[in-house]
Amino acid sequence: MLNTKHDRIRAVVWTERGVRLLDQRRLPQEETYWTATCAFEVAEAITKMVVRGAPAIGIAAAYGVVLAARARFAEANSNWKALIKTDLQDLEAARPTAVNLAWALKRMAALINGLPSDVDPENALLAEAQRIHEEDIAANRRMGELGAALIEGPAKVLTHCNTGSLATGGFGTALGVIRYAYSEGQINEVFADETRPWLQGARLTAWELLQDGIPVVLIADSVAPYLLGQGQIQWVIIGADRIAANGDIANKIGSYGLAVAARHHRVRFMVVAPTSTIDWNLPDGMGIPIEQRPPEEVLTLAGKEIAISGTKAYNPAFDVTPAHLIDVIVTEKGVVHQPSSERMKTLQV
Numbered sequence: 001m002l003n004t005k006h007d008r009i010r011a012v013v014w015t016e017r018g019v020r021l022l023d024q025r026r027l028p029q030e031e032t033y034w035t036a037t038c039a040f041e042v043a044e045a046i047t048k049m050v051v052r053g054a055p056a057i058g059i060a061a062a063y064g065v066v067l068a069a070r071a072r073f074a075e076a077n078s079n080w081k082a083l084i085k086t087d088l089q090d091l092e093a094a095r096p097t098a099v100n101l102a103w104a105l106k107r108m109a110a111l112i113n114g115l116p117s118d119v120d121p122e123n124a125l126l127a128e129a130q131r132i133h134e135e136d137i138a139a140n141r142r143m144g145e146l147g148a149a150l151i152e153g154p155a156k157v158l159t160h161c162n163t164g165s166l167a168t169g170g171f172g173t174a175l176g177v178i179r180y181a182y183s184e185g186q187i188n189e190v191f192a193d194e195t196r197p198w199l200q201g202a203r204l205t206a207w208e209l210l211q212d213g214i215p216v217v218l219i220a221d222s223v224a225p226y227l228l229g230q231g232q233i234q235w236v237i238i239g240a241d242r243i244a245a246n247g248d249i250a251n252k253i254g255s256y257g258l259a260v261a262a263r264h265h266r267v268r269f270m271v272v273a274p275t276s277t278i279d280w281n282l283p284d285g286m287g288i289p290i291e292q293r294p295p296e297e298v299l300t301l302a303g304k305e306i307a308i309s310g311t312k313a314y315n316p317a318f319d320v321t322p323a324h325l326i327d328v329i330v331t332e333k334g335v336v337h338q339p340s341s342e343r344m345k346t347l348q349v
């Protein structure tokens with residue numbers, strides 16, 4: 001039976017006052033919530049990573065559109081549609097790599113186009129944002145089943161960053177597969193990369209897994225290739241922020257190095273993401289915009305400087321893993337083995 005303790009964790013919750021976000025900057029030491037009451041505050045929460053993870057930022061942005069519509073309709077009545085355009089642009093600009101953000105906003109914009117100008121749009125937009133949220137949870141559960149079915153257990157797996165309830169509507173992408181497979185006895189131990197510089201693995205993944213009673217061993221990122229070489233890990237399982245039409249994927253910085261090491265040591269490599277993460281407009285991963293984060297994230301640790309003042313830092317938040325290093329992409333619409341442009345098309349249904 002699937003353990004459901006994790007259902008307690010919700011990164012994004014709609015309330016009448018606004019979007020209630022579990023502040024991921026403060027976990028695991030503090031479980032504090034922050035409510036964004038307007039679209040500007042939602043965009044700021046996404047940029048500052050109060051909320052993070054590709055599907056979660058799409059969901060938060062969709063609720064941000066509801067807040068924008070509430071404000072614009074109160075301000076301008078039947079002219080609200082003209083004014084809300086800048087809110088949509090601001091939300092989309094909050095983070096560039098995860099395409100789920102643009103995808104969710106496109107869905108909200110399509111609904112806005114079809115709405116009458118002279119009727120309060122809040123309820124219709126809220127219903128759509130809630131659908132986006134619920135569909136994401138359902139997709140995660142389906143991917144959990146599909147991904148777990150590929151694992152011959154009992155296996156040990158390695159994951160990177162945080163792809164759980166915190167990064168999604170709930171349950172998780174790669175972590176959803178891990179949760180499901182653990183509950184079925186196909187996984188018996190999870191190794192989690194700490195994921196410098198933001199430490200999503202140390203601060204968030206370990207926190208989520210321990211709450212579900214799933215054994216987790218934290219490693220420094222630099223340990224991963226050595227661990228894969230020891231032959232103890234059967235699968236590397238990660239999420240994605242954007243998948244190009246040929247199956248190249250962008251994910252948290254360090255994913256590419258893991259894929260290279262996994263292939264070198266013949267460890268299988270699974271990418272788990274809903275189809276809302278696929279950017280069919282990009283033929284390959286070369287065109288994926290890679291977010292550059294502030295140097296301070298590298299130059300400090302737990303708020304303390306770790307390099308002398310004046311040191312420069314390079315801090316790309318994501319990297320691109322080419323499709324040929326990926327064994328399988330798992331989506332809610334099915335799995336694609338050895339992804340290629342041709343095979344990815346099976347998901348366009």
Ligand SMILES: CSC[C@@H](O)[C@@H](O)C(=O)COP(=O)(O)O
Binds near residue numbers: 172238251
């Ligand atoms: C569902 S999670 C997939 C990705 O969003 C995840 O692996 C990741 O890279 C998150 O990056 P973050 O910078 O923490 O938003």
